[in-house]
Amino acid sequence: MRYYLKSTDPLHVATLKAIKAMAGARYQFFIALAREWGFDEIGMHEFGVPHFFCKLAGEGTDRKGPAIDGFKDGERIEHEGRFYFKYTLHGKNKRASELRKQFSDAPPLPPELQGEQYNFGRRDVATVFAKRLGLPNGVFEGNRISFAMVYLLDGDVIVCSLPFNTRTDKEAAPAVIPEGFEEITERAWAAEIDRHNAKIAA
Known part of the structure; x- marks a missing residue:
């Protein structure tokens, strides 16, 4: 009810x-970080941390994006008329662990x-x-x-x-x-x- x-x-x-x-301050922190890492967009809950990272796929037809150290997947997706390669951080990976440490600098919850x-x-x-x-x-x-x-x-x-x-x-x-x-x-x-x-x- x-x-x-x-x-x-x-x-x-x-x-x-x-x-x-x-919430906006946390988003701005994480999107800036993602762009430093070479991504264009992120997916996250308002008070979470990014759970995926997207790179614009451009005009090509590749079904998967280039390999990126510390990240996995990279499948092609569409969002609001644009195509992206969608990545997630590796669970157990030295580079991914180093990147995750930067999350601790986010504005507080x-x-x-x-x-x-x-x-x-x-x-x-x-x-x-x-x-x-x-x-x-x-x-x-x-x-x-x-x-x-x-x-x-x-x-x-x-x-x-x-x-x-x-x-x-x-x-x-x-x-x-x-x-x-x-x-x-x-x-x-x-x-x-x-x-x-x-x-x-x-």
């Missing part, structure tokens, strides 16, 4: 912007993620925001797990789609509505996002 919140509270907006800025080895597989802005405000996230219901979704629209409107479960005592995660938020319908939540997307498209 899910419920939906909206807020224009300046404090909450500032909190979400600060978390997004932390938010306090909510420090020291945690497992965070239901999510290390993103929504997880940090939910933790900071005490909102439910990573909620089990039967054999499913549901996560918080948090969006900043038009720069000053927050909308959240949040999981909750009050049906089982063992894994209960009741709905939480912090001060500064109002509960809205799913239709209103979707309408806010549609308005935002239409504004961007225009």
Whole structure:
């Protein structure tokens, strides 16, 4: 089950912007590092480390890119109309180990993620925001797990789609509505996002 919140509270907006800025700083660090290594793009979770690295494939038709010391794979992929060779760091390789050491210079993780080895597989802005405000996230219901979704629209409107479960005592995660938020319908939540997307498209 899910419920939906909206807020224009300046404090909450500032909190979400600060978390997004932390994620942006980490991305900028890792994309700069990847480009130093000769890659053009990376794939990573917002508060993770890169899990793949891509080089533009150009106009050729090669199915695999050139071998790169410390990296494996290199298969050809398409993303948004462009072709890349996709690589991952070797698991056990001297060069890969040397490169991984540079990850430690990245901007720090938010306090909510420090020291945690497992965070239901999510290390993103929504997880940090939910933790900071005490909102439910990573909620089990039967054999499913549901996560918080948090969006900043038009720069000053927050909308959240949040999981909750009050049906089982063992894994209960009741709905939480912090001060500064109002509960809205799913239709209103979707309408806010549609308005935002239409504004961007225009």
